[in-house]
Amino acid sequence: MINKHLSSLWNRSFKFQLIYGFGVILTVLIVSFAYINLSFQKDFFQQSGMKQILNTSLSLVQTSKVWVMANDYVGLEAVVNDVSMHDDLVFATIINPDGKIIAHTDTSYIGKYVADAKRIKYLQEHQSSADKNDDSIEILLHNDKSIDIIRAIHEADKNIGYVNIRLDQGLRTAAIENTITKGIAFTLLSILIGISFAYFVANGLTKSLSSLMLSVRRYSDGKRDEVANEDTVKEIAKLASEFNNLTNNLNKAEELNQKLTERLELAFIATQDGLWDWDIVNDTIYYSPIWKKMLGYSDEDLSSEISAWQERVHPDDLEAALKAIDEHIAGKTQEYTNIHRLRHKDGTWVWTLDRGKVLYDENKKAIRMVGTHTDITKETNERAAQQHTLEHQAHHDALTKLPNRLLFHDRLIQGIEKAKRYKTHLAVFFIDLDRFKQINDSLGHDVGDKVLEEVSDRLMEITRQNDTLARLGGDEFTILMEDLHKAQDASLLAEKILKSLLEPINIKGHILYISSSIGIALYPEDADDAMSLLKYADAAMYKAKDEGRNKFEFYSAEMTRVASKNLLIEASLREALDKEQLEVYYQPQIDGVTDELIGMEALVRWNHPRDGLVSPGVFIPIAEETGLIILIDRWVMQTAIKQVVKWRKDGLNPGKLALNLAMKQLQSKQCTQLITDMLEDAGCKPEWIALEVTEGQIMKNPEQAIVILKEISQMGIELAVDDFGTGYSSLTYLKRLPIDKLKIDQSFVRDLPFDEEDIGISRAIIALSQALYLDVIAEGVETKEQRDFLVENGCRNIQGYFYSKPIPALEMEIFLKEKNI
Amino acid sequence: MNLYIMKIFVLVLVVMLSFGCSSSEENSYEPLYSNAPIFMKNKVYIFGVHPLHNPNRLFEVYQPMVDYINARLKGSELRLEASRNYAAYDEKLFSGYFHFSLPNPYQTVTASSKGYKIFGKMADDENFRGIILVRKDSGIEKVTDLRGKSVSYPAPTALAATMMPQWFMHEHGLNINTDVKNSYVGSQESSILNVFLGKSAAASTWPPPWRAFIKERPEIAEQVEIKWETSHLPNNGLVVREDVPADVVESVCKIIFSLHESKEGKAILSKMELSKYEKAEDATYDSVRLFLKRFEKEVRPIRGGDLNDK
Missing domain, CATH: 3.30.450.20 (PAS domain)
Incomplete structure (x- = not known):
């Protein structure tokens, strides 16, 4: 009932909440504080009383002990009198084990016996023995008026007497009561002041609020010029001011709204x-x-x-x-x-x-x-159709009807946005037909276009509905593969494409075989913008082509790094070719038995103006990768051939000139023609030179190598297999190759004649050459032991530092002259 | 109405507050006394030991024996009581306050004429003798070498430590009253230190304190030697007030004389540097009575001063 009443009061009035809330919190705080403070003081007083009685009794125990042992009443009286000077001491007494009073501050008690239950009980309990660790203290009485304790005097494990003291607590109690009285008075006063303050504040507040409330009501009743009184306490004044601002703004908004509505209506009527x-x-x-x-x-x-x-x-x-x-x-x-x-x-x-x-x-x-x-009948009738066609043309390839570069780029950008939003992956395929140019060149553009249409159809069949297949131009196609879950999905598609495009194409009776190279770049793994993805897919495609075509490659960061480094070195190398920083060195090849010169190998050296002599180990692989090796080899061949011809004209015998031939050269159709031209230009006989092809390069594409090498061999040029033993030759191919010589790779020579394995391998190569009726030469021979071992085992052709390092033409000329003499 | 509710609220709080502060237990207790003992299990017999140690040490040494006896007595118990000095002890003994007592031989003899019966004594009579110490470098060979010199004693009435050595010197040709300067220095240790420091030519004491001194100050004892030993007299006696029931006395006798037969009893005796307690009777102390008589007659009067230490 009361609860309900209070709750309704509470919910009804802010004033009530303020006064009671403030009052309750204040009361709880002050009462708690006062309670804690008073309890603390009370405890302090009581503890001080206890402390004093314990101290007094302990000193009495100590001073009286010897007199108790001697049962000496006179001595005991003296020590008991010593403690009687305390103002609040009621009595002090010493009791013997029989309960007999042997000393007392009131001497009339001496000789009497204790007769109250408390002490008798205590004495009986502590009679038998004494606990050394305990003074057997017992509080007989502890209240506001008195504190009374008894404790044992013990000696030789025996309680020989007891000290009983009573102190008057009156003074302390009075002090406590005084503090409590003052505490309560202070508490009441504080609460009273606090609640009065709350009452006044609440009254003021509610008055201001009522006034503001009245203003609100008047405004809502339509009195638009109502202004609330702002002359009141700060917070409510702020509220009133906000209210006035609000009514101002509302009035303005109302006007504006009306204008807008009119304006809009007019606009629609007009348009x-x-x-x-x-x-x-x-x-x-x-x-x-x-x-x-x-x-x-x-x-x-x-x-x-x-x-x-x-x-x-x-x-x-x-x-x-x-x-x-x-x-x-x-x-x-x-x-x-x-x-x-x-x-x-x-x-x-x-x-x-x-x-x-x-x-x-x-x-x-x-x-x-x-x-x-909007009615656009007039405008649309003529233009709409036209525009549609134009737009389609702008975005599609005329031949294949596939999206063109523009649209593909657009779709790619959208695809990336979507992938970003849905956190999915996508793949960009860059497809290039291998040797498409040959078809165009040999069979004409009509056939080429048909091939492209056929390829487009096949790709359409393979790709999914929501993938975008586009033709960028020429024989370049791209595919945007969206919603990619794993890179493997892209691999699957790539394999399908490769397989599909390998199928022969029948056009106008021509059965055409083509293949393709595919590069793939992934979002977001490789790049997150359209340009980069296309560029990287392109780079990966070139890698695939480089690796032998009819395959696909994923883009890797290494490609960019290598590509940029290659670009640098390529540029540098081109410059070197232009500025003749390259130089041909010659390393003699010697008959290890007679020490006669049998020939020399032409080796390229790059004398970089800034970096000095650049190791062929650094630039040859890059030159091979970039294709620059073709230019370099040609230049070396030309230079060396001219040099040899010159020497021969001078009457010197340089023996057979060994030239390195890069596989890239072999792949070129004009290779044999080129060599023929070169020899003719210089007036060099084919039997004066030998071409060295590395085993690894031959084995990359042995069928093709066999065809070209046969042509070269038929020209009368000696052919040698370089780095033999490192390229996993198939003996079948080796037999079919038109070669004349095997060159034992220096890696097998280096540890001769100590390494068992190398001994075995070099012996095997020599044995193989003998079995196939091939000549054999060892390179990298540096010591007499190596030379001797090789000669003893049947390889008498020796090239290496043991005889001479590669030397410039001028030095070689001197060498030759010495040999000729 | 709001104010009314508020007042009630405040009142409740104030009441709570005052309750909280006056919550001490409202108990009461006043001590009561009576003229007769209210509780007493056993008949208590007071056992007074003469002040051969200070009270603390005395309790340390003798309380175990009292406990041992009490553990074996039925219906009664002994209570050990020390005394502040010989005067206090003598007063209690000769006024018949103690039921049992362990007086020195002189007091034993006196007590036998004041209502006490001699029933036993400490054994090891050979310890109850006087010894005379000199510095090893003093050059004193004969008792007569002490003539004209100073001799230190603990107290004039100590039987073993003073009177017996004086009798010894008397018998060896010195007139105690004229030939030497008697210096009563108050304690056994003091007497020994006097001769070490050269303040006296000889020091008079008896075996137990000398043995203790050797243990405590071996470096000093090293420079001092026992020059002479007196003959011995019966050791401290055990007396009982004549009104103590015969069966109680008999029980106490039985326990105390067989102390040395148990391990526990042996430990108690060793604290007293004693081998055992033994039976004695009035005639056992005749030799003491004779010594005192001759000492008074031939050396000096005893009565007049307190008969204090040995």
Whole structure:
């Protein structure tokens, strides 16, 4: 009942809350503080009393002990008198084990016996023995008036007597009571002052609030010029001021709103745009009178339903229009725009430009869509169709009808955006047909175009519906693969493509075989922008081509690094070729038995103006990768051939000139022609030179190598297999190769004649050469032991530092002259 | 109305506050006394030992024996009591306050004429003798070498430590009253230190304190030697007031004379530097009576001063 009453009071009045809230908190705080403080003081007083009695009794125990042992009444009287000087001592007595008083501050008690239950009980309990660790202290009485304790005097494990002391607590109690009285008075006073203060504050507040409330009511009743009184306490004054600002703003907004509405109405009348407002939640729609008029109806003629619009849309346009709306609602477009035809009441078609915007609630749910219909019949009739065609042309490849570079780039950008948003991956394929140029060159562009169409069809078949297949130009195709879950999916597609394009193509009776090289770059692993992805896919494609075509490669960061480094070195090397920083050195090849010169190997040295002599180990592999090796080899061949011819003309015998031939050269169609031209230009006989091809390079594509090497061999040029033993030769191929000589790789020579394995390998190579009737030469021979071992085992042709390091032409000339003498 | 509720609230708090502060237990107790003992299990017999140690040491040494006896007595118990000095002891003994007592031989003899019966004594009579110490470098060979010199004693009435050595010197040709300067220095240790410091030519004491001194100050004892030993007299006696029931006395006798037969008893005796207690009777102390008589007659009067230490 009271609870209910209090609760209703509490909820009704702010004033009540303030006074009672303040009062209760204040009361609790002050009472708690006072209680803690008083308890503390009380404890302190009581503890001080206890402390004093313990100290006094202990000193009495100590001073009286010897007299108790001697049962000496006179001595005991003296020690008891010593403690009687304490003001608050009521009595002190010493009792013997029989309960007999042997000393007492009131001497009349001496000789009497204790007769109260408490002490008798204590004495009986502590009679038998004494606990050394305990003074057997017992508090007989402890209240506000007195404190009375008894404790044992013990000696030789025996309680020989007891000290009993009583102190008057009166003074202490009085002090405590005084403190409590003052404490309560202070507490009451504080609470009273606090609550009075709260009362006044609350009264002032509620008065100001009532005044403000009145103003609000008046304003809401329509008194628009109501001004709240701001002459009150700061916070409420602020509130009143905010209220005044609010009414000002509301008044202004009301005016503005009216103007806007008028303006909008005028605008629609002027443009004759129809307005529609679709409540998606309730699926109702508002059409403005102008909208209806546009179709020849009056305001009452058409219902406010979606069907009013939908039924009048041209059947050919409806699907696109609905799709555009759906896409906009789904958030795929920034703005809904669609051009469609609406049926006029008179049966004609009205071209309308429909534009609108959707509104979402806080849960991203579409709740409303508003837009306009503009009659564009005049403008559209001629232009719309035209534009559509143009747009399509701009974005598609005329030959294959596939998206062109422009559209692909656009789709790629959109794809990346989507992948970013949905945290998915995508892959960009760069597909290049191998040797397409040859088809074009040999069979004409007509056939080439047919091939491209066929390739386009095949790729279309393989790719998924939502992948974008594009032709960038020439024989370059790209695929944008979206929603990629793992890189493996891209591999699968790449394999499918390779397989599909390997199928022969039949065009006008020509059976054509093509293959393709594919580079793949992944988002977001490799790059997160369209340009880079395309560039990286392109780079990976080149890698695939470089690795022998008809394969695919994923882009790797290493490719970029290597590519940029290669670019640098390539540029540097080109410069070196131009500026003749390259130089040909010659290393003699000697008959290890007779020590006669049998020939020399031409080796290139790069004398870099800044870096000095660059090791061939550094630049040759890069030159091979970049294809620059072709130029370098040609230059070396030309230079060395000229030099040899010159020496021979001078009457010197340089023996056979061994030249390195890069595989890249072999792949070139004009290779044999080139060599023939070179020899003819210099006036060099084919039997004067030998070409060295590394085993590894031959084995990369042995079939092709066999064809070309046969041509060279037929020219009468000696062929040697360089670095023999390092390239996993197949003996079958070795037998079919038109070669004359094997060159034992220096890695097997280095540890001769100590390493068992190398001994075995070099012996085996020599044995192999003998079995196939081939000549054999060892390179990298540095010591006499190595030379001797090789000669003893049947390899007498020796090249290496043991005889001479590679030397410039001038030095070689001197060497030759010495040999000739 | 609001104020009314508030007042009630405040009142409740104040009441709570005052309760909190005056919550001490409201108990009461006043001591009561009677003229007769209210509780007493056993008949208590007071056992007074003469002040041969200070009270603390006395309790340390003799309380175990009293406990041992009490553990074996039925219906009665002994209570050990010390005394502040010989005067206090003598007063209690000769006024018949103690039921049992352990007086020195002189007091034993006196007590036998004041209502006490001699029933036993400490054994080891050979310890109850006087010894005379000199510095090892003093050059004193004969008792007569002490003539004209100073001799230190603990107290004039100590039987073993003073009177017996004086009798010894008397018998060896010195007139105690004229030939030497008697210096009563108050304690056994003081007497020994006097001769070490050269303040006296000889020091008079008896075996137990000398043995203790050797243990405590071996470096000093090293420079002092026992020059002469007196003959011995019966050791401290055990007396009982004549009104103590015969069966109690008999029980106490039985326990105390068989102390040395148990391990526990032996430990108690060793604290007293004693081998055992033994039976004695009035005639056992005739030799003491004779010594005192001759000493008074031939050396000096005893009565007049307190008969204090040995």
